[in-house]
Amino acid sequence: VQSFIEESTYIFSKACFDLRGWEYSDFTLVEPHHTPLLGLDWERRDDIIRLSLPDWENCSSEVTRRTILSTFQRIFDPIGISAPATLVPMILIQKTRASEMEIKSEFLAWFGEVEYLEQLSVNR
Numbered sequence: 001v002q003s004f005i006e007e008s009t010y011i012f013s014k015a016c017f018d019l020r021g022w023e024y025s026d027f028t029l030v031e032p033h034h035t036p037l038l039g040l041d042w043e044r045r046d047d048i049i050r051l052s053l054p055d056w057e058n059c060s061s062e063v064t065r066r067t068i069l070s071t072f073q074r075i076f077d078p079i080g081i082s083a084p085a086t087l088v089p090m091i092l093i094q095k096t097r098a099s100e101m102e103i104k105s106e107f108l109a110w111f112g113e114v115e116y117l118e119q120l121s122v123n124r
Contacts, residue, residue, distance in 0.1 A: 001024055005019075005022050023035050023042075023044065024044070025044055025045075025047040025124070026044050026045065027045060027046075027047075029044060029045040031045075032044075032045050032046070033045060036052070037049065038078050038079075039052065039076045039077075039078060040052055040077075040078070040079070042124065043121075047123065047124050048121040048122060048123055048124060049079075049081075049121065049122045049123075049124050050118065050120065050121045050122075051075070051076075051077060051081065051082055051117050051118060051120060052076070052118075053074075053075065053114075053115070053117060053118050054074045054075075056111075056114070056115070063103060063104040063107045063108070065093055065096045065097075067107075068089050068092055068093055068096075068103075068107055069089075069093060071089065071111065072086050072089035072090070075114075075117070079122075081120060081122055082117050082120070085110075085113075085114065085117055088106075088110045089107065089110060092106055092107055092110075
């Protein structure tokens, strides 16, 4: 690992890129060490990536297209591991466009389960 760091730093320095702050998997860590990675959470000891969800506020009593959109857009997932879970609110938004049907119960059911996304992990 050290030779890779030195060689990469040298190559990129020729193009005036300053590579620093290297982090790498370390299976000898006793305690989990979490590092931010593209808005996600990288657990270096087990070398897994997890979503970093925002602190959720209680959902307002009025469920509108705007509240649905603002809620599910707070899930930042640049690699798409939450795509199946964020499909539900997108479908609900489409349903509200087609008709003015009652979607509050469907949205609240999804909102109650969205916290389980933090348990989702992907091997890096």
